[in-house]
Amino acid sequence: MATNKSLSKRTPTNNLMLFSGRAHPTLAKEVAELLEVDCVPTTAYDFANGEIYVRFDESVRGCDAFVIQSHAAPINESIMEQLIMIDALKRASAKRITVVLPFYGYARQDKKHLGREPISARLMADLFLAAGADRLMTVDLHTAQIQGFFDGPVDHLLAMPILTRQVRKRYGKKPLAVVSPDAGRIKVAEQWARQFDNAPLAFIHKTRDVSKANVTKANRVVGEVAGRTCILVDDLIDTGGTICQAAEALMNDGAAEVVIAATHAVFSGEAIDKLKNSVATEVIVTNTLPLADEHRFDKLTVLSIAPLLAQAVSAVFEDGSVTSLFSE
Numbered sequence: 001m002a003t004n005k006s007l008s009k010r011t012p013t014n015n016l017m018l019f020s021g022r023a024h025p026t027l028a029k030e031v032a033e034l035l036e037v038d039c040v041p042t043t044a045y046d047f048a049n050g051e052i053y054v055r056f057d058e059s060v061r062g063c064d065a066f067v068i069q070s071h072a073a074p075i076n077e078s079i080m081e082q083l084i085m086i087d088a089l090k091r092a093s094a095k096r097i098t099v100v101l102p103f104y105g106y107a108r109q110d111k112k113h114l115g116r117e118p119i120s121a122r123l124m125a126d127l128f129l130a131a132g133a134d135r136l137m138t139v140d141l142h143t144a145q146i147q148g149f150f151d152g153p154v155d156h157l158l159a160m161p162i163l164t165r166q167v168r169k170r171y172g173k174k175p176l177a178v179v180s181p182d183a184g185r186i187k188v189a190e191q192w193a194r195q196f197d198n199a200p201l202a203f204i205h206k207t208r209d210v211s212k213a214n215v216t217k218a219n220r221v222v223g224e225v226a227g228r229t230c231i232l233v234d235d236l237i238d239t240g241g242t243i244c245q246a247a248e249a250l251m252n253d254g255a256a257e258v259v260i261a262a263t264h265a266v267f268s269g270e271a272i273d274k275l276k277n278s279v280a281t282e283v284i285v286t287n288t289l290p291l292a293d294e295h296r297f298d299k300l301t302v303l304s305i306a307p308l309l310a311q312a313v314s315a316v317f318e319d320g321s322v323t324s325l326f327s328e
Contacts, residue, residue, distance in 0.1 A: 015062070015063055015064050015095075016035070016037060016064050016066070016313075016317045017037075017040050017060060017063040017065050017094075018031065018032050018035065018039050018040065018066050018068065018313075019039065019040050019056070019065060019067045019089070020039045020042070020068050021044075021067070021078065021081045021082050021085060022044055022081065023069050023071070023081070023290070024068075024072055024102070024290045025039075026287075027068070027070065027102065027287055027290070027305070027309075028068040030304065030306035031068060031309050031310045034306060034307060034310035035310050035313060035314060040056055040057070040058060041056070041057035042054065042055070042056050042057060043055045043056075043057060044081070050077075052080055052081050054081065054085050054088055055088065056088060056089075056092065060089055060092045060093070060094050061092060061093040061094070062093065062094070063094050063095060064094075064095055064096050064098075064317055065089050065094040065095075065096065065097045065098065066098045066100055066137075066313050066316075067085050067086060067089065067097065067098070067099050067100060068100040068309070069082035069099075069100070069101070070101070070102040070103045070288055070289055070290070071101065071103050071104065071106075072103070072289050072290050073268075075105050078105070079105050079124070079127075082099065083127055083128070083131045086099065086128065086131040086132050087131050089132065090131070090132030096134045096135070097132055097133050097134050097135070098133070098135040098137055098313075098316060099128055099133045099135070100138075101136060101137065101138040101139075102138070102139050102288035102309065103138075103139070103289050104121075104124070104138045104142075104146070105124060106120040106123070107121050107141055107142040108121075108142050109121050110122075110142060110145065121142075121146050121149060122146075122149040124149075125151075126149075128150065129150060129152065133150075133152070134152060134153075135152055135153045135154070135155070136150050136152070136153070136154045136155070137154075137155040137157065137309075137312055137313070137316070138155070138156060138157065139157045139158070139159055139263060139264075139286075139288055139305060139309075140156075140157070140159050140160075140235045140236075140263040140264065140288075141156055141235070142235055142236070144156060155312055155316065157322070157325070159263040159286050159288075159305060159308065160191060160192065160195070161308075162286060162303050162304075163261045163286070164192065164195045166284055166301065166303060167196075167231055167259065167261060167284070168195075168196070170259075171229050171231070171259060172196075174228075174229045174256070175227065175228045175229065175256075176196050176199040176200075176229050176230075176231060177199055177224070177225045177228040177229070177231070177255070178192045178193040178196065178199050178200070178201055178230075178231050178233060179202045179203060179221075179225065179230045179231065179232045179233070179246070180201075180202075180233065180234075181203070181204050181232060181233075181242055181243055181246045182203065182204060182205075183203050183205070185203075185233070185234065185235070186201070186203055188233060188235075189201055189203065192231065192233050196231075199231075200225075200228070201223055202222060202224065202225050202230070203221075203222050203223060204220075204221060204222070204245075204246045204250075205220050205221075205222055221249050221250060221253040225250055225254065225255045226253065226255065227254060227256050228255060228256055229255070229256055229257050229258075229259060229281075230250045230256075230257070230258045230259070231259050231261055232246055232247060232250065232260045232261065232280075233261050233262070234261075234262045235262065236262055236263065236264035236265075236266050237260070237262045237264070237265060237267065237271060237275070237283075237285070238266040238267075238268050238271065239268050239269045239271050239274070240270070240271035240272075240274035240275050240278075241274065243262070243278075244274045244275065244278040244279075244280075247260065247279050248279055251279045258279060259280065259281055259282050259283075259284065260275070260278075260280045260282070260284065261284045261285075262283075262284070262285050263285065263288060264286070264288050264289055265285040265286075265288075265289055265302070266289060267289075267291070267295060272295050272297065275297070275299075275300070276297045276298075276299070280299065281299065282299050282300075282301060283299055283300050283301070284301045284303065285300070285301070285302055285303070286302070286303050286304070286305040287302050287303070287304055287305055287306075288305050308325065311325050312325060
């Protein structure tokens with residue numbers, strides 16, 4: 001993505017300060033370079049019993065603080081470290097604290113499927129508020145309703161322009177169909193379809209065992225996909241089971257090829273092997289989560305989310321419009 005014109009012309013000031021946790025420092029450094037600032041030097045380490053210590057190595061009084069931490073594995077440590085960073089900033093008199101969450105942990109637990117279950121996505125929002133956060137900035141929430149869980153401004157950034165640009169470049173001249181891996185994400189698929197001249201829509205009818213995590217079964221394809229390049233879109237890929245089953249169902253229904261596009265590459269367990277050996281032509285993701293070199297494979301394309309984050313941070317700092325970042 002091209003850097004915003006106003007961003008490139010802005011003269012950095014000491015009021016904007018960027019802080020990075022230890023979960024994904026590469027992404028934070030990329031954002032810092034685009035903003036033409038440095039991440040604030042930070043001392044962070046774990047005590048012998050696993051407790052986390054954080055101290056910022058320069059004054060933060062009166063600053064507009066942006067705390068970047070993607071909730072990567074081990075996810076609970078990543079979350080706790082970010083909460084401690086927020087608390088340290090609050091106690092050091094930062095003027096405003098914006099929490100930048102490229103990947104929002106626990107977002108899938110946004111409602112109760114069974115009795116006596118938590119709504120952990122709401123708990124997350126409460127924790128950030130209690131720690132001292134004034135604003136949240138995140139990318140492609142599992143469901144948009146999570147924005148309402150935080151009692152303050154939430155900037156819900158969309159990776160769709162980045163992903164669709166890559167799809168259009170590689171497959172734009174072919175007959176396309178946009179496919180949702182389940183009925184629940186049809187609205188997202190509709191937004192994608194509009195980016196490709198209202199390409200046909202389809203979805204995978206699947207059943208889920210609510211008593212077991214990550215267990216689904218793709219039953220059948222609903223929609224016309226025969227002879228088309230199917231763009232299978234989702235917010236994240238965890239174990240890879242659901243998305244790979246969906247790709248197989250599409251090919252069995254006559255699709256010419258399947259391209260998987262997702263924002264968050266969680267890639268748990270055997271996900272890498274499943275995707276590598278899947279029927280998909282290409283798997284397109286962003287770098288909201290760190291991905292080691294040994295976890296990359298030939299058909300995987302990783303796009304940078306840093307330009308989007310940098311533009312959003314710049315817009316918030318300058319009291320500009322974040323919504324305009326998604327205007328065509």
